[in-house]
Amino acid sequence: MEASDFVVGLDIGTTKIAAIVGRKNEFGKIEVLALGKAPSLGIKRGVVVNIEEAIGSIKAAIADVLSKDITLTIDGKAQTYKAEQVIDLNEVVVGIAGQHIKSLQHRGMITRKSVDDEINQMDVDMLIDNMHRLVMQPGDEIIHVIPQDYIVDHEQGIRNPIGMAGVRLEGNFHIITGQVSAVKNIYKCVDRSGLKVVDLNLEPLASADAVLSEEEKEAGVVLVDIGGGTTDVAIYHDNIIRHTAVIPLGGNIITEDIKVGCSIINNQAEQLKVRFGSALATEMQENQVISIPGLRGRPHKEISVKTLANIIQARVEEILAFVMYEIKNSGYEKKLAGGIVVTGGGSQLKHLPQLVEYFTGLDCRIGTPNEHLAKSSENITNPMFATGIGLVMMGIKKMEKEIARNGSSAIKQTVEVPVQEEKDQSGKKAKKPVDHSKQPKGKFFENFTNKVSDWLKDDID
Numbered sequence: 001m002e003a004s005d006f007v008v009g010l011d012i013g014t015t016k017i018a019a020i021v022g023r024k025n026e027f028g029k030i031e032v033l034a035l036g037k038a039p040s041l042g043i044k045r046g047v048v049v050n051i052e053e054a055i056g057s058i059k060a061a062i063a064d065v066l067s068k069d070i071t072l073t074i075d076g077k078a079q080t081y082k083a084e085q086v087i088d089l090n091e092v093v094v095g096i097a098g099q100h101i102k103s104l105q106h107r108g109m110i111t112r113k114s115v116d117d118e119i120n121q122m123d124v125d126m127l128i129d130n131m132h133r134l135v136m137q138p139g140d141e142i143i144h145v146i147p148q149d150y151i152v153d154h155e156q157g158i159r160n161p162i163g164m165a166g167v168r169l170e171g172n173f174h175i176i177t178g179q180v181s182a183v184k185n186i187y188k189c190v191d192r193s194g195l196k197v198v199d200l201n202l203e204p205l206a207s208a209d210a211v212l213s214e215e216e217k218e219a220g221v222v223l224v225d226i227g228g229g230t231t232d233v234a235i236y237h238d239n240i241i242r243h244t245a246v247i248p249l250g251g252n253i254i255t256e257d258i259k260v261g262c263s264i265i266n267n268q269a270e271q272l273k274v275r276f277g278s279a280l281a282t283e284m285q286e287n288q289v290i291s292i293p294g295l296r297g298r299p300h301k302e303i304s305v306k307t308l309a310n311i312i313q314a315r316v317e318e319i320l321a322f323v324m325y326e327i328k329n330s331g332y333e334k335k336l337a338g339g340i341v342v343t344g345g346g347s348q349l350k351h352l353p354q355l356v357e358y359f360t361g362l363d364c365r366i367g368t369p370n371e372h373l374a375k376s377s378e379n380i381t382n383p384m385f386a387t388g389i390g391l392v393m394m395g396i397k398k399m400e401k402e403i404a405r406n407g408s409s410a411i412k413q414t415v416e417v418p419v420q421e422e423k424d425q426s427g428k429k430a431k432k433p434v435d436h437s438k439q440p441k442g443k444f445f446e447n448f449t450n451k452v453s454d455w456l457k458d459d460i461d
Contacts, residue, residue, distance in 0.1 A: 005399060006033065008065075009391030010058070010092040010195075011203070012186065014229030014252060015345065016040050017061040018385060021087060022392040029374035030392060034083045035385070036064030045229035045248050046098030046203075048185040051192075058193040062089060091196050093395035095203040095387055096143065096186060097230050099248040100179040105148075106131065109170040119152065119161045119169060127171050140177045144202055146241050148172040174241055176202055199398055204232035204244055206390030211343045211367030211383075214239065221338030223367070224323055224356075225387065226346025228252045231319050233326045235336075243330035247322045251346040254315045261311045262303050268292055272308060273349075279316045280351035281309040313355065320359045327360075339363030345384035 006023035017040045021033045038060035042053030066084040108130050112123060124147075131145040150158040152166035161169060183200065190197050207225040208217075217236040225232040229250045235243040251273075258277075259269035272292075278284055288305040323340075327333050339362040342352060347366050356364040369389040370381040380389070 005396075006087070007392050007395035007399065008089060008092045009206075009388045009395060010061070010094045010190070011385075011388040011391060012043060012046075012054075012058070012094060012096075012189075013040055013227055013387070014043050014045060014250065015227070016384070017043075017057045018388045019061045019065045019092070020380075020385065020388040020392055021065060021083070021089070022389070022396075024396050025374050027374065030372050030389065030396070031374040032380050032389070032392075033070050034065045034068040034087070035380055035388075036061045036066070036068065038064060040228075043229070045250075046096070046227075046246070047100065047182050048189055051185065051189060054189045055192050058189060058195070062193065062195070065089065090194070091198045092190060093199045093201065093391045093398075094186060094190060094197050095201055095206050095391050096178060096183065097203040097227070097232055097246055098178070098182055099230065099246055100182050101143075101176065101202065101244070101246040102140070102178075103174060103176050103244045105172065106134065106175050107170060107172050109168065112167050112169060115165055115167050117165075119164050119166060121162060123169055124150075124162065124171075127169060128173075131171075131173050131175060134175070136177055139180055141180045141183060142175060143178050143183070143200065144174075144176040144205070146174040146176070148174055148240055148242075174244070176244055199395060201391060201394050202244065203227075203387050203390075204234040204246070205241065206388075206394055207232065207343055207367075207386045208234045208236065208241075208390070209393045210369035210372060210386045210390035211341060212236065213371065216338035216341065219337035220332060220335040222323070222327060222336060222340045222362070224340055224342045224347075225344040226250055226319070226342065227344045227387075228346075231323070231346070232344075233323055235327065235330050235332055236338075237332050237335050242332055243326065245326045245329075247319065247326070249315075249319050249322065251344075254312055254346070257311050257315050258308065262292075262301070262308070264292055264301065265295070272303070273312065276305055276308060277312050278305075278309040278350040279313055279355040281306055281313050283351050283354075284309045312349065316349070316352070316355060317359060320356060324360060336362060339365070341365055341367040343367035343383045343386045347383045 006021055009020045011018040016037050018037045020035050022030045025031045038057050041057045042048060042050030048054050068083045069080050070083050070086055071078050071080045108127050110127050128145050132142055149172055150161040151170035152158055152161050152164050153168050187197055204223060204225055208223045212221060212223060217239045220237040223234040227250045229252055231247040231250050233245045234241060255269045255273055258272055259266050276290055284306040286306050289302045290305060292301045292303060294300050340356055340360060342356060342364060353364040353366060366383060367386060368381050368383055369386045372393060
């Protein structure tokens with residue numbers, strides 16, 4: 001089998017760490033080769049709080065990937081291999097989120113030497129590079145510089161200036177920043193896990209790539225990714241990202257409310273939320289009661305389903321209030337024909353779309369990443385894996401840009417299919433001739449020759 005390009009997306013979340021290995025097939029769809037996940041330890045609200053625990057969780061997720069079976073089609077025949085046999089996993093595309101993420105708008109400008117020469121990609125790259133040199137607040141660094149539109153010789157609203165004639169080239173940019181320490185800690189965790197970060201992407205942008213359609217981005221849409229520790233917001237209009245924000249509330253705070261409100265332990269609160277939780281208390285029956293085992297021989301506790309829904313609804317409405325604040329702050333409140341798309345693990349709450357529509361007055365749907373997948377299992381199309389799929393898609397886009405620019409891939413891995421061992425007529429493994437000329441010389445021989453050459457040199461001196 002020929003060398004095949006694939007990308008590994010590593011979603012470092014508050015509740016789980018997911019590693020997804022994928023590649024683009026001949027039809028332009030994402031083919032997921034393997035998925036591994038592990039409980040996230042040492043991560044709180046998207047920020048590393050314990051390096052050693054975070055490294056252990058990343059290693060566990062990667063080990064889970066390598067233990068999976070991969071089916072490859074070779075010469076029209078499907079064959080199954082262990083992932084560790086065919087994938088040399090060392091480079092990853094990582095997502096970043098957290099309360100430290102901020103965004104701002106900025107305009108840049110360059111003056112070209114000649115009006116006769118057309119504006120080319122080099123001019124655009126120079127303008128974007130200048131944005132990366134902006135002076136940020138102490139402790140912050142630029143993560144993304146996203147072009148909004150361009151201005152050529154005072155002519156505004158240009159999407160793509162390449163090929164145009166002009167001397168003064170300006171651009172409006174959406175700049176996303178994060179804390180240097182938070183970024184460095186993520187790099188450190190991944191490096192010490194034996195991996196290399198080839199690209200760092202904002203998680204709401206990755207989720208948007210996975211679950212939003214081009215029509216929604218053009219009409220105006222709000223992506224709300226409810227994770228364990230944070231809720232990420234991304235607003236699109238005219239196919240351009242207009243506003244991003246990270247709200248420091250997520251699914252874990254709902255679990256904490258249930259734990260305190262019902263006086264139970266964290267594990268029981270999480271199970272209650274997942275199995276019986278609802279975002280709309282009016283949809284639940286008064287007489288439905290859940291019995292929870294007591295601790296150490298204590299009597300059972302009985303909790304009303306409606307009481308549980310009231311606790312959940314109060315916290316979800318608080319998260320939605322923050323989302324509405326970000327929508328109004330963006331200035332695109334009246335330009336959202338695509339409504340709201342909710343994704344992430346927290347989007348699986350029952351009756352959540354109804355509450356979002358009631359609270360915001362905008363249409364709502366649950367976003368799943370199945371639109372871009374070649375063949376999908378129920379597991380991978382879960383909204384909780386939207387960010388991981390999006391990171392794979394962003395890695396593939398980066399790889400294709402590098403191929404177009406340099407003729408070589410920036411994120412290239414090789415899938416090596418194990419060769420079947422040949423057997424002779426007696427059924428024993430056939431011995432293959434060894435070309436000793438290609439064998440590496442041993443260290444003893446190398447050390448011996450070095451010592452002889454040093455001795456001769458000393459003798460000549």
